Amino acid sequence: MNQEFDENDIPNENQIYSSFQSQNDISKISFLSNHQSKYEDQHIIYLFKYFMEFQISKLDIQYMNIYGTCLSKFTNQLKTNNPHLITKILSHLRNQLQKIIFLTELHVAFLQSCIMSYNYKIGYQFTKSKIFLQESLDKKNQIIIEYFYYAGLIANAQKDYDEALRCYKIAYKMQPTSVFTFEAQKLESLLCFRLGLELKNWPNPQNSILVSKLKNIIESQGFKNLGERENDLQDQNINICLKEWSIQAQLYQFLQKEQELHSKVHFDLINHNFHFFDYETLIGLLMNINNVHNMFSINEEKKYLEFKYNNLTYKEINSKLENRYDLLKSLSQKK
Secondary structure (H helix, E strand, C coil): CCCCCCCCCCCCHHHHHCCCCCCCHHHHHHHHHCCCCCCCHHHHHHHHHHHHCCCHHHCCHHHHHHHHHHHHHHHHHHCCCCHHHHHHHHHHHHHHHCCCCCCCHHHHHHHHHHHHCCCHHHHHHHHHHCCCCHHHHHHCHHHHHHHHHHHHHHHHHCCCHHHHHHHHHHHHHCCCCCHHHHHHHHHHHHHHHHHCCCCCCCCCHHHHHHHHHHHHHHHCCCCCCHHHCCCCCCCHHHHHHHHHHHHHHHHHHHHHHHHHHCCEEEHHHHHHHHCCCCHHHHHHHHHHHHHHHCCEEEECCCCEEEEEECCEEHHHHHHHHHHHHHHHHHHHHHC
């Protein structure tokens, strides 16, 4: 089952359809959507051909949930050993799904497959270019919740953080609430923590505990190794995020306070508070913060950073003020 599949290596019709209950395409797809075990070789080849020839104009929209189930199962099975097949299918489906004006289960499965197979760019290109009719966003709320949850994950992976926050918000604002609602709240909290944005308090108990934990990390003074903290969060994904982002979140809070008092901050002062082992680690964190907030310029040679205000450094602001002063002085003299 782990062999590489070549789309040109197609068996005859009897081999392909030997385990199907009908020669009708919908019956075959329905059979495969309910197939509990791994797909056999002939099933994989059939599904590859089916999705590569997928034409929205020739399909019945009421079967989108069946198509979606098959796509998710197909992607999950082939994502490791045959990722190139998944990429081909998703590229084709992206163009076909653009033609549907209503949100369906297949859209959700498409984004889920993009995530499972690490084809974030394909999913991102689709979500940024696709607009749905308002009527479709009013009727199928659970589909909307799942779609925008996955769209948020994709935008996050593509570092479009504004889009990710927008998608998470749509997902958790919809009713009725579900596991995806709470996951969207959790991911928004983690992203806000990463970006240094205000954290919301959630009614959901687990997310409330998470927000409290994040606030404690931000408010703690100086650098503390996360491994030395008391950590009672059971979600390993959250723990990984905390390990990666806690130092950056603390550093951002530190720089915000320094910005209120000083125009420059030397690396030695930062290192005194955070105890970095080398300047490369510090530079990496500063660049991550600056990519999001664009709040300072870095002088690596002299080992300091200079804050910006409205994207201008103090030196540039002073220069503009001096020019303005000279202009006003010149005008007053002419009068």
